[in-house]
Amino acid sequence: MGMTMTEKVLARHAGRTSxxxxxxxxxxxxxxxxxxxxxxxxxxxFRKQFGPTAKVWDREKVVIIPDHYIFTNDQHAxxxxxxxxxxVKEQDLPYYYDVGTDKYxxxxxIALPEEGHTRPGEVLFGTDSHTCTAGAFGEFAxxxxxxxxxxxxxxxxxxxxxxxxxxxEFEGPLPPYLMAKDLILHIIGDIGVDGATYRAxxxxxxxxxxxxxxxxxxxxxxxxxxxxxxGIIPTDAVTEAFVxxxxxxxxxxxxxxxxxxxxxxxxYKTADIQPTVAKPHSPDNCGTARECTGTKLDRAxxxxxxxxxxxxxxxxxxxxxxxxxxxxxxxxxxxxxxxKGLATTMLDGQTLAEIFQNAGAKISQGASCAxxxxxxxxxxxxxxxxxxxxxxxxxxxPGRMGSKTAQVYxxxxxxxxxxxxxxxxxxPREFL
Amino acid sequence: xxxxxxxxxxxxxDNIDTDQIIPAKHLVYSLSDPEERKLYGKYxxxxxxxxxxxxxxxxxxxxxxxxxxSPFQIIIGGKNFGCGSSREHxxxxxxxAGITAVVAESYAxxxxxxxxxxxxxxxxxxxxxxxxxxxxxxxxEIDVPKGTLTNRTSGKxxxxxxxxxxxxxxxxxxxxxxxxxxxxxxx
Numbered sequence: 295m296g297m298t299m300t301e302k303v304l305a306r307h308a309g310r311t312s313x314x315x316x317x318x319x320x321x322x323x324x325x326x327x328x329x330x331x332x333x334x335x336x337x338x339x340f341r342k343q344f345g346p347t348a349k350v351w352d353r354e355k356v357v358i359i360p361d362h363y364i365f366t367n368d369q370h371a372x373x374x375x376x377x378x379x380x381x382v383k384e385q386d387l388p389y390y391y392d393v394g395t396d397k398y399x400x401x402x403x404i405a406l407p408e409e410g411h412t413r414p415g416e417v418l419f420g421t422d423s424h425t426c427t428a429g430a431f432g433e434f435a436x437x438x439x440x441x442x443x444x445x446x447x448x449x450x451x452x453x454x455x456x457x458x459x460x461x462x463e464f465e466g467p468l469p470p471y472l473m474a475k476d477l478i479l480h481i482i483g484d485i486g487v488d489g490a491t492y493r494a495x496x497x498x499x500x501x502x503x504x505x506x507x508x509x510x511x512x513x514x515x516x517x518x519x520x521x522x523x524x525g526i527i528p529t530d531a532v533t534e535a536f537v538x539x540x541x542x543x544x545x546x547x548x549x550x551x552x553x554x555x556x557x558x559x560x561x562y563k564t565a566d567i568q569p570t571v572a573k574p575h576s577p578d579n580c581g582t583a584r585e586c587t588g589t590k591l592d593r594a595x596x597x598x599x600x601x602x603x604x605x606x607x608x609x610x611x612x613x614x615x616x617x618x619x620x621x622x623x624x625x626x627x628x629x630x631x632x633x634k635g636l637a638t639t640m641l642d643g644q645t646l647a648e649i650f651q652n653a654g655a656k657i658s659q660g661a662s663c664a665x666x667x668x669x670x671x672x673x674x675x676x677x678x679x680x681x682x683x684x685x686x687x688x689x690x691x692p693g694r695m696g697s698k699t700a701q702v703y704x705x706x707x708x709x710x711x712x713x714x715x716x717x718x719x720x721x722p723r724e725f726l
Numbered sequence: 727x728x729x730x731x732x733x734x735x736x737x738x739x740d741n742i743d744t745d746q747i748i749p750a751k752h753l754v755y756s757l758s759d760p761e762e763r764k765l766y767g768k769y770x771x772x773x774x775x776x777x778x779x780x781x782x783x784x785x786x787x788x789x790x791x792x793x794x795x796s797p798f799q800i801i802i803g804g805k806n807f808g809c810g811s812s813r814e815h816x817x818x819x820x821x822x823a824g825i826t827a828v829v830a831e832s833y834a835x836x837x838x839x840x841x842x843x844x845x846x847x848x849x850x851x852x853x854x855x856x857x858x859x860x861x862x863x864x865x866x867e868i869d870v871p872k873g874t875l876t877n878r879t880s881g882k883x884x885x886x887x888x889x890x891x892x893x894x895x896x897x898x899x900x901x902x903x904x905x906x907x908x909x910x911x912x913x
Contacts, residue, residue: 331813332814334757334758338756338757338758363753421814423810423836437812438812439839439844442843442901448911449905449910488805521806667745668750669750689743689745691746693746693775698775
């Protein structure tokens with residue numbers, strides 16, 4: 295029987311010729327990623343279970359990227375970075391991106407590909423639910439908890455229930471007012487926040503394959519918001535060109551078999567999709583930007599693993615150029631590489647950073663997760679009272695960005711930028 | 727694994743995400759330090775909006791002020807319980823507060839897996855919607871071998887779905903014990 299990409303990757307990593315949905319198998323892990331929020335807990339369990347002098351199973355395969363609580367005065371948060379440092383030193387880990395050094399990166403899901411740790415056909419686990427972002431590189435990538443991560447640290451394996459695959463095909467390249475964020479919000483609105491629970495979400499069709507690697511990452515990033523176990527996109531020349539520019543490590547891409555079996559196949563025409571907004575307090579509470587026109591905003595936020603990549607800022611800059619924002623607007627680059635991009639990438643004779651400054655937006659001095667998940671109360675851009683915010687991030691559950699009385703709307707960088715200018719939710723076609 | 731689990735019910739609705747179970751600003755405390763970890767119990771469920779905390783009436787504190795243990799031992803949830811972030815701090819905070827079982831209509835994948843693999847409590851799936859049927863404070867009894875939940879306050883009994891694939895991990899007491907049995911770890 296034919297296999298999907300997800301089934302093939304898992305079968306290969308279990309040393310089997312095939313794997314079918316529902317099989318419980320132990321897979322070999324290529325990369326384990328952790329960060330400052332879940333790393334200390336993982337390390338604690340690793341030491342308790344394997345002993346205080348135990349070594350990780352493969353020091354080349356453990357990647358530690360502090361990114362969550364970096365630019366804060368919270369002493370517990372600083373202590374957690376120290377826990378990571380001590381462990382990295384003890385274990386002599388080569389892939390640690392320490393705070394306050396030239397190696398510091400920022401948001402792990404964007405840092406992983408920048409540093410060459412995402413490769414087609416591999417298995418990546420991370421102690422963060424948005425680890426699914428890396429499915430954009432044609433690999434199996436998913437989020438796990440501290441206990442599972444500690445087990446991997448010791449033995450390099452984890453049990454996995456092979457998921458069924460839901461296939462989502464998009465026909466036609468994206469119209470100039472749409473972004474991958476609109477496509478994934480549209481899907482989540484269709485199937486609901488538990489519409490893909492326990493399943494893989496595979497994205498295909500010429501609409502998907504015409505996307506840049508960054509946009510493909512946005513698509514896979516939010517599969518967790520539909521309950522998906524992993525997102526995955528076929529490997530093509532775009533993937534290979536990116537991966538080869540970052541790493542010389544060999545890899546083996548996978549493709550669906552002709553007779554692969556899917557849980558379901560959904561087909562969309564990109565021309566039928568409108569700029570989409572998820573209203574408070576759930577990512578599946580979707581409407582079009584036009585339907586929400588007039589909703590007053592206190593704040594706009596552009597950042598995170600979902601919407602803080604260079605292409606996201608380029609999109610926002612196209613709209614913000616030559617305008618002033620009415621809503622308080624916060625710009626948070628995901629990584630230090632993205633931050634450099636803001637200072638060097640030009641649009642019509644100005645850098646992106648200049649465009650944002652001239653528009654009256656506030657630019658974060660540090661790359662991190664920042665207010666996407668609220669964080670300590672001194673976090674840049676955090677919603678500390680009943681504010682109404684439109685954001686390029688991924689979740690709008692009560693309290694996600696800080697106060698549980700705040701209201702968060704999720705949208706693409708185009709829609710967020712257009713809305714920032716008007717101070718109310720606005721369809722980006724008004725400015726494009 | 728206990729055969730009979732007894733306790734008072736704390737009822738929540740649909741899509742209770744891990745930010746509501748333990749808000750992100752609290753994820754900085756040590757889970758290894760016996761005193762500091764109590765803070766997770768203290769702040770468990772502190773992100774749930776007041777009107778949705780302890781249904782049907784709401785405004786019921788899960789953990790009293792200045793305490794880290796809840797007077798409730800069994801959570802009744804709706805659909806997609808534990809969605810959102812992969813933070814294992816969420817099921818662990820619930821365990822620290824004294825939760826021994828959750829009975830929900832359905833779970834988000836990572837939360838379910840963390841609950842089982844970490845051995846924090848048993849996540850049961852109900853065969854019907856219990857939010858609205860059971861009230862916060864009701865006296866509950868779960869018979870694990872029979873797969874039933876009895877509300878001793880109302881006298882009604884409900885069936886639970888079989889634990890299926892994860893039963894062996896739950897019986898072992900978590901994924902480490904299970905991996906030892908499977909031969910992946912030296913005992």
